[in-house]
Amino acid sequence: MELIKKVARDLLESKYAIAFTGAGISTESGIPDFRGPFGIWKRDPEAERRAYKVYTKFLKDPREYWIEVQKSTIYPIIDKALPNSAHRALSELEELGKIMCIITQNIDGLHHKAGSKNVIEFHGSVSKLRCICCGSRFDKKEFINLIESGRVPKCKICENFLKLDVVHFNEPIPPDIYIRSFNEVMRCDLMLVCGTSAVVYPAAELPRIAKRYGAKVIEINLEETTLTFEGVSDYIIKGRVGEILPKIAEEVKRSKKE
Ligand SMILES: [Zn+2]
Structure with missing residues (x-):
């Protein structure tokens, strides 16, 4: 409980706090994680090998790529998922003016569904398509019948083939996303790292850059991570994000009234 009060106080004292979220925030919405101990790739290493080839497949043969996307069993699960208490708490903290931006590594759009406004989807979104030539994005719904x-x-702009907006392995992070994220990280004085062990690069650089440029970094994770061990995070609150974030939002609301 002491730590909840401490993080609430840190948030209230911050001038520009942002959140950095990962798979741990979406597992509580029933979306399987890839790298965790019970993750998809632990159970099916072949799926991991396939995942590394998806982007090259798109470049070589977009038709084959789309056949593979259509066969995926994970995208339908993501499409149906609903936000949980952790997503809602972050959205509430944004409304309270205490979280200015969320940078997420998740592709599920659940922060948007929970009502968060300023969200940067670092690895793209399953609900959009993107042109790797001109960078335009389109709603997937528009193309679903096709x-x-x-x-x-x-x-629709340059007539090149579209892929999912999702950033696959070996695919560069879209420049607009990279620049926006970088600006937010340089601007923040507090970063709340939620449900991510920050091992996937270049996303994993973000908390390290924040720390290097003077922000306080606070982790909420089930277990310690490399951020804890490297001393990137100032402190960690261990536990489920779905339990801890709502308590933090409650405490911020309570303290604001005082
Ligand atoms: Zn284009």
């Missing part, structure tokens, strides 16, 4: 009929969607 995709289901076996055709490859094309960019």
Whole structure:
């Protein structure tokens, strides 16, 4: 409880706090995690090897890529998932003016569904398509009939083939996302790291950059991570984000009234 009060106080004293979220915040919405001890890749290493080839497949043969996307069992689970108490608490903290931006590594759009406004999806979103040539993004819904009929969607601006907005392995982070994230990280004086062990690069650089440029870094995770061991985080609150974030939001609300 002491730590909840401490993080609430730190948030209230901050001028520009942001959140950095990862898989741990979405597992509580039933979205399986890839790298965790019970993750998809622990159970099916072949799936991990396939995942590393998806982007090259798109570059070589967009039709094959879309056939593979259509066969995926994970995207339908993500499409149906609903935000949980952790997403809602972050949205509430934004409304209270205490979280200015969320940078998420998740592709599920659950922060948007929970009502958060300033969200940067570092690894893209399953609900959008993106042109790797001109960078335009489109709502997947617009193309769903075309995709289901076996055709490859094309960019409405430059007519190049579209892929999912999701950033696959070996695919560069889109420049607009990179620059926006970097600006937020340089601007923040507090970063709340929620449900991520920060091992996937370049996203994992963000808390390290925040720390290097003077921000306080606070972790909320089930276990200690490399951020804890490297001394990147100032302190860690161990536990489920779905339990801890709502308590923090409550405490911030209570203290604001005093
Ligand atoms: Zn284009």
